[in-house]
Amino acid sequence: MAAGHTFNTYRITWPDVPGRTLIVVPTKNALSFLKTTVESIERQTGRADYELVIVDHESDDRATRDYLARLAAEGRARIHPYRGRFNFSRMNNEAVRACGEDCPFVLFLNNDVEIVSEGWLARLRSLAGRHDVGAVGPMLVYGNDLVQHAGVVLGLNGPAEHAFKLVPAYLDRVRNAGPNAALTATRDVSAVTGACLMMRRSVFEEAQGFDETLDIGFNDTDLCLRVGSLGYRILYDGDVVIRHYESATRNAAEALLKHPENTAAFTARWAEPIAAGDPFYNPQFASEGADHVLRRNKPLPRQVAIRVRRPSSAKGMLGGAALGKSLAGFGESVSA
Template sequence: MLTRRVKTWLRALFGAPRRGKGGVVGHVDTAFETFIRGWALDTADPDRAVALEVHHGGAVIARGVTDIPRDDVAKAGHGKLLTGFRLDLSPAVPFRDGDTIEIRDAATGRPILGSPVRIDVNPSVARFRDRLKTLSPTTAERFKRRHRRRNAPGVSIVMPVYNTPAPWLEQAIASVIGQWHEAWELICVDDGSTDPGTAGVLDRFAALDERVRVLRPGANRGISAATNLGIAEARYDLLAFMDHDDILEPSALHTMAGVFADGRVDIAYSDEVVTDENPDHFLEFSARPAFSRDYYLCHPYFVHLIVCRTALAREVGGLDEGLSVSQDVDFVLRALERARAVAHVPLFLYRWRTHRTSTGHSRRDDVTANTIRALTRSLSRLQPGCAVAPGHSYNTYRVTWPDVPGKTLIVVPTKNALSFLKTTVESIERHTDRRDYELVIVDHESDDPATRRYLAGLGDRARILPYGGAFNFARMNNEAVRRAGADCPFVLFLNNDVEILSDGWLGRLRSLAGRPDVGAVGPMLVYANDLVQHAGVILGFNGMAEHAFKLVPAYHDGARNPGFNGALTATRDVSAVTAACLMMRRAVFDEVDGFDEALKIGFNDTDLCLRVRDHGYRVLYDGDVVIRHYESATRNAAEALLKHPEDTAAFKARWKAAIDGGDPFYNPLFSPEGTDHVLRRNRAVPRQLAPRVMDTGSGRAESPAFRSP
C-alpha cells in the first residue's frame, strides 16, 4: 500500500494524470538481499512498461520491467494497473548488511524515488537459506536413524495435481522423498490433467519410490473432490496436505509427526516461508502464534503445513466438494470443532510458492463470500446468534458475538489532571447508554481546586471514592470493586487519560467478556497521533513485558491498518492486556482475588491477566474497538512512579518460568527486543522452539461450545 507521504507527494507533484513532459517516478517498498520490490511509472506515458536496472558496485546486477498489478497506485489516479516491479538479485552477489544499491530508469539512467536503498541482510535469512548446504549425507542419515528409533506415526500426504509445470511438480515430490522421516506415503491425485508432462513426472517418481502413489479418478472434479479421494485412500494415522507446486523442508514430517506421539494433539500447524515462482526467493517469513480460535475466526492465519489425524479428517467428512475456494478454511473450522488440542510448531517447515495463477489471488470476492459462509456455519454450531461480516482488509472478518446483559462498573482512578479526566468522562457519556454502566472515580487526594469542584459537581453522573496514602494502583482498583457496583456483573478498569471514540464500544467488549471461556478483554489503544499504544501485551519482550505493535500506524490513508497477518484488527488470544482499558466479569475478578496489591505500580495488570489464564480463561485483545490514550501527556508527571524496581523484581521472580519459556502468542523466531514481529537476527532460544499445545476444550464426541455447558 502507498504510504500517506508518497501518495501526498504524488498528488502534489502531478495533480491529475497528464501527458507531455515528464519522467519516470516510483518508490522502493522493500529491499532484501534476494529481491527488491516497489513501483514505477512514466508520467509522460503512464501506459508504458518501465524498464529498470539495479546498480551495485559500478555494475548492473539485475534488470526488469513494471509488470505487476498495483491497484493502490492506480487508485491514486496515476498510471495503469501494471506499475509494480520485483527485481530478483543473484545469490552470487555477496551483499553485506548496510550495502546500498540504486534502481534506475534504464532509458535515462536516472534513479527512481527512494533510491539508493540500503540492503537488509538478516543473518537468520542467510542461515535458513544455506543451512542444508553444510548438512552432510552422514548427518542426514543420523537424523533418519534417530527418527526410526522414536517410532513416530506415519504420515499420508495428499497432493491434488492438475497440469502442474513439470519443474515445480518435480521439486514438490523430490522434497517429500528427501524427508528425514521415512514412514510416509505421497498420494498424488491427478485430477484429469491434460498436460502429458504431468503424467510423465508422476509415473517416473512412482517407479522411483513405491511410497509415491498415483491415483487417476478420470475427469477433472476439482481440488476438494481430489483431496477427499486422497483422504479415503490414506493408509497412515496422520494426514498432511500439500499443494502440487510447494516444497517441504527435509525436517517437516520428522518434526510434525513427533507432535502427535502422546495421543493428545489432533491438529498441528507450522510456520512457512512464502516465495515467488522461484522457491529460493523469499517474500515473507510467516511466523505464527500458538493456536487462537478467535484469531482464526477473524483471519485464517495459518495455511501450511497442516497435519491432522486421518480419523478426524474422515469424521468431519473431508472437504466440502461444493466449494471451489476457501474449502481449506471450511475444513479446518469443522476439524477444530472436534479437535481436543491443537499444536503450533514454531519452525519454517514449508515453502509456499505463490504466482499470478494462484486461485486465492484471482478470486478475492469468492474467497470472502465462501469464508463468511463457512464461518457462519461453524459459529452457528459453537454459539448461535453470532454474525460475521467482512473485516477491514482482504481475508479478515468481523465476528459479532451475542450481547450479554448486565451493567458494567467503570473504575477510573485519578489525581488532578482535570482536562484529561473531563475528556474521559464526557466521552463515556457521549458514546454509552447511561443504563449500561455505573461510573466510579477513585480520587487519590486531588488538591487542584478546579478538579475538586468538577468532582463535586458530577452529582449522580459518577460516584466519587476518596483514596488516601501512598499511590497503589492495584489497591485503588480493588477498593473500588469492593465498595461499589454490587449489582454490576462486569467491571471495566479505565485510565483517566483516555477518550472513547465510537458508539457500541462497551457492548462489544461486554459480549466478549461475557463468554464463559473468556476472563479478560482489552481493546486497541492509540496515541493522539494515531500510532498504536497497545495491541495486547507480549510477555518477555523488551525485558519483562511490552505492548505489541507499539508506534505502528493504526491507519493508512484513513483506513485501518491490518498489521502483521491481520493481527491489529483481529480479535485474538494474548498473554495480557493493559489495565488502561480492561474488562472482565466480576466473578472472574473475585475468583483470581483481584489485583495483587504487592505490585503497587508496575506489572499488576499483566500479573492479573496471567493469573486469569492460569485459572483456565482466555485473555483477548479486540482490535475492533479503538480508544485514544493520551498517555504521553501524563507520563512526565508520573515519571517517578514509573520507576518501580521492586515491582519488576517481584514480577520477574513470580513469572520467571513463563518468561523464559516464551510468550505462546509471540513467535520465538521473532525478535525478543526492539521492534516486535520482526524476524530475529540471532538464533532462537531452543526451549522456546518446542511445540506449543493448546487445549480446545472439546471432546471428540461433541463439538466444543463457547456458551456455558
C-alpha cells in the same frame, strides 16, 4: 458476521450479555484529561449500561474538586475517596468492593483516555461475557494515532511489553491491519493493559483482584496471567479503538526505573513462562527492539518446541495449577 476493516477479513459479533458494567477511573486532579474521559464515555455509551465510579486520590485542585462534586450531584458518577500513598491495585480493588455489587462486569479505565469507537462497551462486554474468556482489552492509540497497545507480549524488551508500539494504526485513513490482521483481529494474548481492561466481576473475584504488593507496575499483566492460570482466555479486540494521551516519547527503560521493586517481583514470580517465551508470539520474531520482525539470533530450542493446545472441558483452556508449566503447552494464537 460482517465485513472486517480490510480486504478478506471478517468481524464476528457475539451475542451481547445483559448486565451493567462498573467503570473504575482513578484520578488525582488532571481535570482536562478527566473531563475528556468522562464526556467520551457519556457520548459513546448508553447511561443504563454502566455505573461510573471515580476513585479520587486526594485531589487538591479546586476546579477538579468542584467538577467531581458536580458529577456526583448530577448522578453522573459516584466518587470514591482514596487516602494514602498511591497504589493502583488497591485503588481499583477498593472501588470494586465498595461499588460493584450490582454490576456483573467491571472495566478498569485510565483517566487520560478518549473513547473513539461507537458501541465499544457492548462489544467488549459480549466478549468478556463468554464463559471461556477471562479478560478483554482493546487497541489503544496515542494522540498521533500511533499504536500504544495491541496486547502484551511476555519477554519482549524485558519482562513484558506492549505489542506493535508506535506502529501507525491507520494508513491513508484506513485501519492498518498489521501482519496476519493482528492489529484489527480478535485474538488470544497473554495479557492486556489495565488502561482499559474489561472482565466479569466473578472472574476478578475468583482471581482475588489486583495484587496490592504490585502498587505501580505490572499489576495488570500479573492479573491477566493469574486469570489465565485459572483456565480463562485473554483476548485483544482490535475492533475497539481508544485514544490514550500517555506520552508517546516515554522510554520503556525509564518506565521500568520508576518501579524497580515491582519489576523484580513480577520477573521472579513469572520467571519460567517469561523464559519459555510467550505462547502467542512467534519464536522466530525478535524479543528485543521492534516486535513482530524476524530475530537476528536463533531462538533457544525450548522456544521453538511444538506447543499443543489442550482445551479443558470447563473453560476451553488449560486450567489450574502452575502457570509456569502450563504456558509452555499452549498452542499458537488463533482468532477468537
